[in-house]
Amino acid sequence: MTPPSDGPALDAVAEMLARDLAGAPGGLFVLGLCGAQGSGKSTLAAALKERMERSGAASAVLSIDDLYLRRAERAELARTVHPLLRTRGVPGTHDVALGLEAIAALERGEAAALPRFDKAADDRADEADWSRAAAGTRLLILEGWCVGARPQAEAALTEPVNALERADDADGVWRGFANAALGGAYQRLFARLDRLVLLAAPGFEVVRRWRTQQEEALRARVGANGAGVMTDAQIARFIQHYERLTRHILTEMPDRADLTIRLGEDRAVRGIRALD
Incomplete structure (x- = not known):
């Protein structure tokens, strides 16, 4: 298995960036990196940062997960809009x-503090x-599960997907x-x-397994009762918050x-297609 943080995927993205940066007059270049939970986007982003910096391009990584609202802010949304908004995840x-x-x-060429979220x-x-991106940063990699996503048509919101x-959004207010x-x-x-x-990802069905593998690695590090560790049942519910938009992204993006880097169920790269 060749994970997306190594081999052809890393090479393809790095080569594209090298061409783009060479042809750009200067200033900040922003790469969006989208992928479902467990697809390896954070690892790929870190590998890209390291490679681009070796080539002389000062780089930084910002995860959209680090932009989550504070817990108290989400609690207020849960009170005033919909209870499901207490759980971090969806746009909003x-x-x-x-x-x-x-x-x-x-x-502006300044150094910038990059937010961090403690899951x-x-x-x-x-x-x-928080970490800091240096003044004169040339490349920012914005990575996350919904980076670059577009909204669905209103008609697509009518039927629940899970x-x-x-059970919890029968009237469609949350979605x-x-x-x-x-x-x-x-x-x-x-x-x-x-x-x-x-x-x-090859489909949303594999995302639960990928997300469970991430949680198993966390359990191995901090123990089953560690802070933030979820049970398999909690994972199954948690990823349902992401299902609608993840399926939409895999269809339209x-x-x-x-x-587009197509992954197999083992996360190995199955194909790479550049936009014509």
């Missing part, structure tokens, strides 16, 4: 302005623990709120992407992503 549970502020600072505490980390939506948020501020963030790369 991120502080998009925070990401735009970081990009704006980097565009064990389910809250934003203290600013003292048990969570049927409607998320879809409207995606069509708003998130599009301003994604409009700043210069390139979009998709790590395409390959036709417009600059580079």
